[in-house]
Amino acid sequence: MSQTIAIVTGSSRGLGDALASQLATQVNQLITVARTDNAQLQELARQQNCQHVHYRADLADPVQINAVAQDIFSQLDLSASQYILINNAGTLGPVGQYNVLGHEKALDIASAFNLNVNSIIMLTSAFLTATRHTGADIRVINISSGAGRAPTPGWGVYCATKAALDMYTRVVKQEAPHARLVSLAPGVIDTGMQKQIRELDLNHFPNRSRFTQLHEKGELSNPEQLAHQILNYLHRDDFGQTEIDDIRHYS
Template identity: 50%
Template sequence: MPQTLAILTGASRGLGAALARGLLQPGTHLITLARHADAALTGPANANGVTLEQIETDLSDPAAASAAAARLFAALPRDAARFRLINNAGTVNPVANSADLADAGAIGSAFTLNVTAVMLLTAHFLRATNGLSADRRIVNISSGAGRNPNAGWSVYCATKAALDMYTRVVKLEHEGSGLRVVSLAPGVIDTDMQATIRSSDPGNFPSLERFQALHATGKLASPENVAARILALMERDDFGQTEIDDIRNYT
């Protein structure tokens, strides 16, 4: 029987990869969802006695997201003492002025990955763990972009704002059930997403110079540091009291 059953999306790179490594603790059953499996997780998982499942799927595709969620939760063990869901997968694209956002497919894929997949996985998680006495906690990785507008990021800002409000609704609906849920901004991290941001067309993203300066001056946090802080926050007794939060509030 695992002590902790953890589900993590977007686990193959960046913050997600660091979170996956941080979750490889004895007594854990870790299930990851990403476009590609991470072969480097297998050795540490075996060494620590971790049960590791890696589901390769594209969560930006509605049919694939639905199928992955159904497959995962149909066989989910229900005997763990702790259940953790970390909805980390996300994209900043498409980056463009709102007048140029005319690609319905690109907009739809971003909303599917950043919002719809989170809602699907959360719904299955809630149903699969309903009635259990286990400790149940959810982290939705949000962004300051969902709380403050950035020119060029209308899609990213809108999806993260939606994620924040969705988290508030989940907390309201399940108050008193023991569920704890937080929409957490992780700060500015040195990941591939930041590299994508720095390669944006300045005509589409006026804040480009600020993000380039953060990288040039070494002010981006490391994925490993942020992941460790997120996982520590998830286990705090006061986790979930503030459902819209920022990891930078915790030192």
């Protein structure tokens, strides 16, 4: 029987929660990684007869990244016909225009790169290595951002991490012909991160008004609807042909 195993990071809230919840109704096994548990997701998976395994981990911590990668992929069932990895966990990181001096800022920057870049590199590497000889259909979505493709004042760290993620995806596409990979910009989503953006100091983030207006006009994407779009995109026959993509091209 054809079986699909899906892995989603950042599954406790927002887009990650929506993606994991919808996948729980579609796949045989769902593996999630987040700092907190998601009891509703666990119950949904049980109702759908989907085996759900959750790993509590802070993917901004290199030690925990390595530990969770070893735990997941040392136990991965290699008999499935399809494997999906959605690297969704991410952070805005420190915000400010060029003045990022100081020990505390240095730690914040390192934490943002660990979560937005290093965790994805390590998990994707372990995932592709584990599934390399399965002959299965292997698909990876790295949730990126338009901020990695166009500069935004105040978001130097965030833009840099997402640009790094895009380039990493392009490189791995050449290195791993047995897999299909896409670095996908999801647009502007109505999540906790957006609330954080609307509360930023104008001196640090002069573009704040744009995001405030999007919220006031009701132009933010709904996480559940967006997750549905992304999963439809994931299952397209031409998935992976364009490794740097934007879901708004398909709406």
